[in-house]
Amino acid sequence: xxxxxxxxxxxxxxxxxxxxxxxxxxxxxxxxxxxxxxxxxxxxxxxxxxxxxxxxxxxxxxxxxxxxxxxxxxxxxxxxxxxxxxxxxxxxxxxxxxxxxxxxxxxxxxxxxxxxxxxxxxxxxxxxxxxxxxxxxxxxxxxxxxxxxxxxxxxxxxxxxxxxxxxxxxxxxxxxxxxxxxxxxxxxxxxxxxxxxxxxxxxxxxxxxxxxxxxxxxxxxxxxxxxxxxxxxxxxxxxxxxxxxxxxxxxxxxxxxxxxx
Numbered sequence: 001x002x003x004x005x006x007x008x009x010x011x012x013x014x015x016x017x018x019x020x021x022x023x024x025x026x027x028x029x030x031x032x033x034x035x036x037x038x039x040x041x042x043x044x045x046x047x048x049x050x051x052x053x054x055x056x057x058x059x060x061x062x063x064x065x066x067x068x069x070x071x072x073x074x075x076x077x078x079x080x081x082x083x084x085x086x087x088x089x090x091x092x093x094x095x096x097x098x099x100x101x102x103x104x105x106x107x108x109x110x111x112x113x114x115x116x117x118x119x120x121x122x123x124x125x126x127x128x129x130x131x132x133x134x135x136x137x138x139x140x141x142x143x144x145x146x147x148x149x150x151x152x153x154x155x156x157x158x159x160x161x162x163x164x165x166x167x168x169x170x171x172x173x174x175x176x177x178x179x180x181x182x183x184x185x186x187x188x189x190x191x192x193x194x195x196x197x198x199x200x201x202x203x204x205x206x207x208x209x210x211x212x213x214x215x216x217x218x219x220x221x222x223x224x225x226x227x228x229x230x231x232x233x234x235x236x237x238x239x240x241x242x243x244x245x246x247x248x249x250x251x252x253x254x255x256x257x258x259x260x261x
Contacts, residue, residue: 086118107222189211
């Protein structure tokens with residue numbers, strides 16, 4: 001499955017980023033004048049400031065944005081990720097799916113952030129749908145069928161259906177790659193067939209390498225921070241996350257057994 005990305009025009013391949021090192025990487029970001037969050041694993045331009053360092057805990061003192069943080073440890077970007085209104089809105093569904101399929105809620109939240117920016121109406125250029133960007137082919141694989149009232153695409157727009165299908169898929173990936181979370185995340189992006197093709201290693205696709213790093217960093221955030229129950233001050237109209245993952249154009253057009261979006 002692919003992440004929710006509009007700004008994906010990076011054409012360069014940065015060799016240092018695409019090596020076979022740790023899954024954790026530096027993450028840069030900023031909040032624009034409309035209140036939308038932008039994140040990337042590279043510093044695209046001067047607006048992007050270091051948000052999370054791959055080799056240490058996040059450095060909140062270096063973040064800037066229109067909304068100044070009142071707490072030195074609660075930057076605008078950290079609040080954006082940890083207090084997004086849709087986290088609270090879908091918290092019950094996320095926690096139930098995590099419990100039913102033996103997953104960590106933090107992992108589901110990290111993937112949701114990277115995939116759709118918490119937008120239940122997100123649709124990728126290749127047809128991935130909803131909060132977790134589930135492909136219709138994946139839904140069919142798990143028994144979802146169109147009926148006289150709803151197409152598969154319409155069913156996938158339902159947050160509960162979308163999240164639970166993604167959790168089932170992640171549960172199966174966890175069983176396929178036990179104790180290998182990096183391979184679970186890579187498979188969610190490129191398909192388990194691609195991971196198996198490269199002998200159970202993260203495939204050398206720039207997008208997938210960066211996707212694994214980004215989700216791994218977000219996972220760390222959701223492990224140590226929970227969205228507060230009091231969302232006072234949060235916008236009634238949730239802003240959007242824009243994720244730029246270098247190398248997206250380097251994804252293969254087809255890989256046997258994958259679930260590309």
